[in-house]
Amino acid sequence: xxxxxxxxxxxxxxxxxxxxxxxxxxxxxxxxxxxxxxxxxxxxxxxxxxxxxxxxxxxxxxxxxxxxxxxxxxxxxxxxxxxxxxxxxxxxxxxxxxxxxxxxxxxxxxxxxxxxxxxxxxxxxxxxxxxxxxxxxxxxxxxxxxxxxxxxxxxxxxxxxxxxxxxxxxxxxxxxxxxxxxxxxxxxxxxxxxxxxxxxxxxxxxxxxxxxxxxxxxxxxxxxxxxxxxxxxxxxxxxxxxxxxxxxxxxxxxxxxxxxxxxxxxxxxxxxxxxxxxxxxxxxxxxxxxxxxxxxxxxxxxxxxxxxxxxxxxxxxxxxxxxxxxxxxxxxxxxxxxxxxxxxxxxxxxxxxxxxxxxxxxxxxxxxxxxxxxxxxxxxxxxxxxxxxxxxxxxxxxxxxxxxxxxxxxxxxxxxxxxxxxxxxxxxxxxxxxxxxxxxxxxxxxxxxxxxxxxxxxxxxxxxxxxxxxxxxxxxxxxxx
Numbered sequence: 001x002x003x004x005x006x007x008x009x010x011x012x013x014x015x016x017x018x019x020x021x022x023x024x025x026x027x028x029x030x031x032x033x034x035x036x037x038x039x040x041x042x043x044x045x046x047x048x049x050x051x052x053x054x055x056x057x058x059x060x061x062x063x064x065x066x067x068x069x070x071x072x073x074x075x076x077x078x079x080x081x082x083x084x085x086x087x088x089x090x091x092x093x094x095x096x097x098x099x100x101x102x103x104x105x106x107x108x109x110x111x112x113x114x115x116x117x118x119x120x121x122x123x124x125x126x127x128x129x130x131x132x133x134x135x136x137x138x139x140x141x142x143x144x145x146x147x148x149x150x151x152x153x154x155x156x157x158x159x160x161x162x163x164x165x166x167x168x169x170x171x172x173x174x175x176x177x178x179x180x181x182x183x184x185x186x187x188x189x190x191x192x193x194x195x196x197x198x199x200x201x202x203x204x205x206x207x208x209x210x211x212x213x214x215x216x217x218x219x220x221x222x223x224x225x226x227x228x229x230x231x232x233x234x235x236x237x238x239x240x241x242x243x244x245x246x247x248x249x250x251x252x253x254x255x256x257x258x259x260x261x262x263x264x265x266x267x268x269x270x271x272x273x274x275x276x277x278x279x280x281x282x283x284x285x286x287x288x289x290x291x292x293x294x295x296x297x298x299x300x301x302x303x304x305x306x307x308x309x310x311x312x313x314x315x316x317x318x319x320x321x322x323x324x325x326x327x328x329x330x331x332x333x334x335x336x337x338x339x340x341x342x343x344x345x346x347x348x349x350x351x352x353x354x355x356x357x358x359x360x361x362x363x364x365x366x367x368x369x370x371x372x373x374x375x376x377x378x379x380x381x382x383x384x385x386x387x388x389x390x391x392x393x394x395x396x397x398x399x400x401x402x403x404x405x406x407x408x409x410x411x412x413x414x415x416x417x418x419x420x421x422x423x424x425x426x427x428x429x430x431x432x433x434x435x436x437x438x439x440x441x442x443x444x445x446x447x448x449x450x451x452x453x454x455x456x457x458x459x460x461x462x463x464x465x466x467x468x469x470x471x472x473x474x475x476x477x478x479x480x481x
Contacts (some may be wrong), residue, residue, distance in 0.1 A: 100137050103134075111144045139164075170207060173192075173204060176211065182215040205224060205236075205242075214249075244273040245276075253283070266298065266300065268301070268305075275310060280316075284317035304341070307327075314344075315348040353384050355377070355384060374400070405436040408427055412427040
């Protein structure tokens with residue numbers, strides 16, 4: 001009993017803001033429940049079947065099995081019924097059942113509806129009927145695999161195409177752009193210019209700029225900008241928007257605003273890109289001025305993304321009052337705040353130390369909070385030392401993402417900050433048992449149009465000895481300053 005009283009006194013001294021009706025037993029139970037969550041064994045994740053392997057399975061499987069497994073009769077727009085009918089045909093009569101144009105349209109329809117399983121089925125039909133050599137069918141398949149996230153499989157289809165058009169080239173470039181593999185994108189672009197009569201279009205350049213945006217390749221982005229000017233795409237709206245976004249993300253706000261200011265026919269995306277660029281770099285005053293003063297004069301109405309950029313600028317600058325006002329003004333303009341808007345305001349309140357207000361906002365949201373919101377509250381609780389609210393945030397987030405290594409680390413640090421070393425050790429042991437590791441931080445620098453990426457604790461760089469030597473020289477130099 002004396003130990004329990006001592007423990008109770010210790011908790012009260014650590015957190016004066018704990019509600020009077022919350023008992024120590026409940027708090028302890030919550031802490032143990034969190035430990036139970038993170039200590040539970042992860043379910044065996046079923047491995048995803050390779051898509052090209054799936055096509056082979058189609059070829060080895062009879063039509064009845066296909067109907068049972070893939071539910072062809074339940075797909076939209078009658079695509080499944082077409083697939084079912086063709087699968088019942090013999091290979092010798094397949095070409096009589098449909099043509100390349102129909103097959104290409106069917107694959108595109110599956111991609112638009114994100115009905116990838118039936119799309120893979122049509123890949124099977126293309127193989128059986130010999131239409132994979134058709135440029136339109138091949139292009140549709142490349143787009144299908146790209147949109148399903150299987151970029152490597154899209155590349156296999158692309159490489160096997162005997163003839164390629166601007167659609168297939170652009171689809172392949174945009175697929176690697178989604179993974180920020182700018183070097184491959186530029187190589188594909190170079191091959192496209194050298195190996196085909198097809199000229200790049202506005203979507204090709206947009207994909208290239210997106211790749212530069214994601215990888216921070218400012219020099220290569222400037223090169224693509226020059227290409228757009230040479231090829232006459234200066235007045236293309238979505239290329240201008242991509243340029244604004246690229247320059248903002250790469251830290252060149254001066255050139256971003258130059259493109260923004262010189263382009264006459266701006267749309268709401270243009271405004272959103274520029275406001276988000278200012279917000280990203282902590283220039284809240286410029287973002288708010290653009291939103292409140294300049295944008296209304298243009299006659300462009302802000303949308304939900306515009307408000308997200310303004311709220312983000314308030315969050316980075318710690319402007320709580322302005323953030324509340326912008327959030328509340330959304331309904332006055334007929335815009336309903338979405339989950340991202342709530343997340344921004346909750347993060348703003350949490351960073352400023354208004355944890356109770358942030359928690360009340362979470363509890364009164366018209367939608368269920370996601371892991372990002374609970375993670376934001378957990379981080380704020382860690383910074384401001386609110387132990388039990390932090391434990392609750394950790395519990396909620398682990399219920400949504402039980403394998404999140406960052407949550408485990410934050411929770412362990414939270415325990416350690418109040419000298420709950422036993423619980424902190426249990427959290428770290430659970431991480432080790434489950435093989436959870438946080439993603440290493442990384443940074444990159446561009447030198448002579450080449451992007452060099454560095455990851456924490458990564459010694460694989462072939463020039464590591466030289467890099468470490470330079471760092472030591474810098475440290476020695478700083479000591480004499």
